[in-house]
Amino acid sequence: MGTIAKTTRRRLLVGAGGAGLAGAFLSACGGGSTTDGSGSLADGGGTTQVASEEAKQGGVFHVPRLTEPPDFDPTLSYNSTIHRAVGLVYNRLLKWNWGPETAPSSTDIVPDLVESFEQPDETTTVFTFRNNVSWQNRPPVNGRAFGASDVKATFDRILSPELKSQLAGRFAGELASLEASDDRTVVTKLTQPYAEFLHSLAFHFYWIVPRELIETDQLKSNPVGTGPFIMERWDKGQKIVFQRNPTYWKQGKPHLDGVEYLLIRDNAATLSSFASGQVDSISDVDAENLTAIKAQIRGAQVQEFATWVTRRLQVTPTRPPLNDPRVRLAILKMVDQQQVNDLVSRGGSFVGPLPHQWGDYGLPEDQARQLLKVDLAEAKKLLDAAGYDYEQTLEMSWNQGYGKWYESAALILQQQLEKGGVKTRITSYPQAEYLARWRPPFDKNQLTPAPLTGNSPELLYTAYNPRGEYYFQPVDDQRLLDMIERQRRILDTEERAKYVIDIQRYLLTENIIDIPLGLPALAEVVQPKVRNYFFHLTFGAPYLEDASFA
Amino acid sequence: MQRYILNRLLLLIPSLLGLSLLVFILIRLVPGDTVTALMAESGVFSDEQVATLRARWHLDESYLQQYIRYMSDLARGDLGQSFYYGTPVADEIARGLPATLEIAAVATLLSIALAVPMGTISAVRAGSWIDVIVRALAVLGQAIPSFWLGTMVVVGLAFYLQWLPPKGYVSPFVDLRTNLTQIIFPAIVLAWSLSAVSTRLIRNSLLEVLRQDYMRTAVAKGITGRAAVLRHGLRNALLPVVTVAGAQLAFLLGGSVIVESIFSVPGLGSLALKSIELRDYNLLQGIVLVFGVLAIVANLLVDLSYAVIDPRIRYS
Numbered sequence: 001m002g003t004i005a006k007t008t009r010r011r012l013l014v015g016a017g018g019a020g021l022a023g024a025f026l027s028a029c030g031g032g033s034t035t036d037g038s039g040s041l042a043d044g045g046g047t048t049q050v051a052s053e054e055a056k057q058g059g060v061f062h063v064p065r066l067t068e069p070p071d072f073d074p075t076l077s078y079n080s081t082i083h084r085a086v087g088l089v090y091n092r093l094l095k096w097n098w099g100p101e102t103a104p105s106s107t108d109i110v111p112d113l114v115e116s117f118e119q120p121d122e123t124t125t126v127f128t129f130r131n132n133v134s135w136q137n138r139p140p141v142n143g144r145a146f147g148a149s150d151v152k153a154t155f156d157r158i159l160s161p162e163l164k165s166q167l168a169g170r171f172a173g174e175l176a177s178l179e180a181s182d183d184r185t186v187v188t189k190l191t192q193p194y195a196e197f198l199h200s201l202a203f204h205f206y207w208i209v210p211r212e213l214i215e216t217d218q219l220k221s222n223p224v225g226t227g228p229f230i231m232e233r234w235d236k237g238q239k240i241v242f243q244r245n246p247t248y249w250k251q252g253k254p255h256l257d258g259v260e261y262l263l264i265r266d267n268a269a270t271l272s273s274f275a276s277g278q279v280d281s282i283s284d285v286d287a288e289n290l291t292a293i294k295a296q297i298r299g300a301q302v303q304e305f306a307t308w309v310t311r312r313l314q315v316t317p318t319r320p321p322l323n324d325p326r327v328r329l330a331i332l333k334m335v336d337q338q339q340v341n342d343l344v345s346r347g348g349s350f351v352g353p354l355p356h357q358w359g360d361y362g363l364p365e366d367q368a369r370q371l372l373k374v375d376l377a378e379a380k381k382l383l384d385a386a387g388y389d390y391e392q393t394l395e396m397s398w399n400q401g402y403g404k405w406y407e408s409a410a411l412i413l414q415q416q417l418e419k420g421g422v423k424t425r426i427t428s429y430p431q432a433e434y435l436a437r438w439r440p441p442f443d444k445n446q447l448t449p450a451p452l453t454g455n456s457p458e459l460l461y462t463a464y465n466p467r468g469e470y471y472f473q474p475v476d477d478q479r480l481l482d483m484i485e486r487q488r489r490i491l492d493t494e495e496r497a498k499y500v501i502d503i504q505r506y507l508l509t510e511n512i513i514d515i516p517l518g519l520p521a522l523a524e525v526v527q528p529k530v531r532n533y534f535f536h537l538t539f540g541a542p543y544l545e546d547a548s549f550a
Numbered sequence: 551m552q553r554y555i556l557n558r559l560l561l562l563i564p565s566l567l568g569l570s571l572l573v574f575i576l577i578r579l580v581p582g583d584t585v586t587a588l589m590a591e592s593g594v595f596s597d598e599q600v601a602t603l604r605a606r607w608h609l610d611e612s613y614l615q616q617y618i619r620y621m622s623d624l625a626r627g628d629l630g631q632s633f634y635y636g637t638p639v640a641d642e643i644a645r646g647l648p649a650t651l652e653i654a655a656v657a658t659l660l661s662i663a664l665a666v667p668m669g670t671i672s673a674v675r676a677g678s679w680i681d682v683i684v685r686a687l688a689v690l691g692q693a694i695p696s697f698w699l700g701t702m703v704v705v706g707l708a709f710y711l712q713w714l715p716p717k718g719y720v721s722p723f724v725d726l727r728t729n730l731t732q733i734i735f736p737a738i739v740l741a742w743s744l745s746a747v748s749t750r751l752i753r754n755s756l757l758e759v760l761r762q763d764y765m766r767t768a769v770a771k772g773i774t775g776r777a778a779v780l781r782h783g784l785r786n787a788l789l790p791v792v793t794v795a796g797a798q799l800a801f802l803l804g805g806s807v808i809v810e811s812i813f814s815v816p817g818l819g820s821l822a823l824k825s826i827e828l829r830d831y832n833l834l835q836g837i838v839l840v841f842g843v844l845a846i847v848a849n850l851l852v853d854l855s856y857a858v859i860d861p862r863i864r865y866s
Contacts, residue, residue, distance in 0.1 A: 067591070070634045079592040164599050166592060220636070236635075236645060237816030238718035262717045265811045265820060268701050272708030273814075278717065296709055401590055431590050432582025432829060 050301045050526055050533045052100045055255040055548035062279045064264045071220035074207045075157050076165045080539060083205055087540010088242050088259060090207035090225035094198060098536035098543045104305035105537050109202045122491060123190040131184060133249045138224045140212040143247060146226050148180035153211035169469050170200045193489050195496055196458050204539040228254040228545035238263055255548035280530055285523045287346040299528030303535050304521060306349055306357050309449040311517040314473045316443050321388060328512040330382035333375045334420035335515050344408040345520035353504045354459060355519050360497035361457045363504045371508040379420045393423045398447040401431025406447050409517060441474040448472060457500045460484045477511050558850050569842040573835050574617055583609055584633040587829045607633050630832035639836035642821060649719040649817035653737050654802045660741035661748055669752025674779060676757060691746025696805045700739045700812040717814045736813045740805050744798055748791055755787035788859055796852030800845045
């Protein structure tokens with residue numbers, strides 16, 4: 001595995017979508033694991049069963065959407081409805097790879113608008129952009145060439161203090177400057193080495209927009225990008241219609257004539273729409289619905305995958321009785337993650353804080369199983385040593401917005417803790433009430449999903465650092481904060497991976513804040529006629545540029 | 551008559567004022583606001599971002615200040631801006647209203663088309679096996695909730711016929727065929743329970759009328775039984791049915807909230823549901839006001855129709 005520190009002093013040239021060169025870019029970036037796509041759900045590889053063949057031109061792909069965006073400005077908020085809507089229109093500088101041999105959860109980084117980059121030192125990166133990219137032929141951009149000034153305008157907007165963009169968080173205190181040195185070159189300077197820099201640029205929120213849309217204040221209403229599809233119209237409350245971009249810079253793509261996002265607010269109606277052939281794909285299908293779909297639709301193509309979002313029980317380390325680390329360790333030793341996987345997830349993966357499916361940075365499964373082994377006798381000893389009052393009731397809660405899984409998991413968890421002599425009361429609240437009652441950090445025991453950071457150690461920063469975007473539980477542990485800060489500065493991938501695993505061991509032995517409850521399995525299902533559908537968890541479905549019909 | 555109508559229209563003002571106050575208070579009693587609802591989509595905002603958003607939508611003001619602001623805008627005919635979409639509420643309502651009105655109108659017509667013959671036959675053949683079947687159907691109609699029936703219709707069409715009506719809403723003036731395919735199923739679902747109530751009402755009312763002396767007199771004068779029922783019986787039996795029909799409009803509008811979502815029709819009902827989820831106060835208040843106006847106007851029309859159905863009724 002290469003490292004950024006070792007490789008970035010030489011110039012890397014990456015071809016336009018060439019697999020070999022892209023692979024070289026990957027190893028240069030050290031951007032995560034490469035999965036072969038043939039593994040089972042249990043090892044996180046995902047199963048690719050969508051037929052792959054030479055693409056035919058034509059057809060309109062229909063995608064169901066439960067929600068619609070408020071607008072199309074991707075530079076201000078993490079609102080997923082916006083980023084899901086604009087992913088066909090815009091490109092990023094770098095992107096996560098997808099393809100027939102790539103797992104849907106992979107965050108292998110490959111170039112998008114960037115052609116090459118070099119890092120003359122640890123804090124400077126010189127990006128050179130492709131010279132064949134033009135904006136879609138729509139006003140106010142009218143097909144002009146994409147250039148460095150667009151990148152600068154985009155990041156100036158994201159980092160503008162007046163706009164208070166949520167997207168600024170990842171680069172706050174890290175990015176010292178971003179300057180265009182000529183039409184095809186941008187030079188970034190960091191305040192200090194930042195191991196997540198390239199990963200952050202590839203994250204599915206950082207789309208590059210044309211400067212004219214910013215200058216004329218049209219970002220909300222008129223998305224015009226460099227992407228494979230042009231947004232033709234938005235029938236509010238009904239659908240968003242995209243047409244093939246005839247001047248797309250990737251030769252021969254996209255293969256589809258268009259894509260339509262249909263607003264279907266009801267889950268049962270979404271399933272029915274798939275059964276009737278009205279939509280061509282259906283996302284986030286759980287085991288129960290997958291069985292029904294397979295029974296009803298002959299030839300439906302299923303791509304199973306492990307999500308990025310582990311489930312966990314957060315225990316508050318700041319209030320009695322859980323402010324005693326022995327009590328938290330005892331709780332950890334009562335939780336049977338395998339049982340949760342078997343009974344609730346019906347086939348999820350056994351994971352540590354960062355799942356082993358994520359590659360180098362994930363805690364290996366054998367270590368996770370060893371550290372998360374159920375040991376009621378040891379738990380009792382720990383509780384006794386801590387003088388735990390067995391008559392008290394621990395309050396726990398979960399947010400109903402997270403879905404049915406948490407309801408079932410809460411019941412199982414309650415039984416598991418009861419076996420260890422710990423009484424609990426678990427309460428659920430509607431999503432808005434939950435967020436209205438408590439502002440993060442919540443300072444309460446709760447069942448939650450892990451933050452969505454892609455498969456990167458950045459999760460540690462976003463979850464446990466007070467400046468992190470998903471700082472849900474107060475952490476009063478300077479040693480942990482120092483460790484998390486330090487791993488962000490290690491540019492050597494191997495060294496960083498080793499250190500990140502040490503942090504996870506610390507989080508499962510010395511300062512328990514989250515108890516992992518597994519990584520559930522989901523599936524993406526497409527109609528039998530769909531070909532070359534290389535599903536990926538990235539927002540915006542940019543992989544539809546490869547999709548076609550038989 | 552004109553004075554009566556004017557009085558009724560003037561009564562709209564306090565009714566709508568009361569309604570607006572009620573909705574204003576009730577939606578704010580529900581925990582959470584637009585900002586917390588947005589956090590569900592966008593992750594956590596910093597305290598500074600939360601403050602900025604609340605200030606932008608005046609949610610940092612007291613309820614009294616918010617209400618005064620809302621009412622003063624309303625007095626100028628401005629329903630405000632949707633928090634979520636950032637567009638005028640009036641535009642959003644105008645976009646959703648045609649679909650909802652059309653579904654409500656078709657559902658009403660369908661329910662009348664079902665209820666009048668069924669109720670009449672049931673009353674005329676009281677005690678017969680037809681009566682038993684009609685009454686059983688009416689009980690079923692009232693017992694089956696529209697959200698369940700709607701889901702069953704969608705699932706049945708999709709899984710057994712591999713077909714569903716096209717998503718969305720196309721105006722009948724643009725494409726009548728597509729329009730009818732889109733609205734007929736939600737209208738049937740809403741009409742099903744509506745017709746059940748009307749059927750029972752017509753049956754009971756007609757049974758009462760059939761026992762009246764004037765019905766016996768009509769038959770004694772040589773009118774056939776069928777003519778007596780249709781010309782004299784049914785007309786007199788319709789008064790309570792028409793009264794209930796006015797009240798049923800509110801039921802229809804309420805039912806549209808779920809049924810439109812199930813059938814993916816972009817009407818006011820699904821918009822109302824979305825605005826509740828998003829705590830989009832302005833949008834929800836606007837929609838409820840429109841629902842209120844529709845219900846009040848419908849009841850006024852019902853009152854006026856009494857004079858047409860029964861010439862003995864006079865308004866002063």
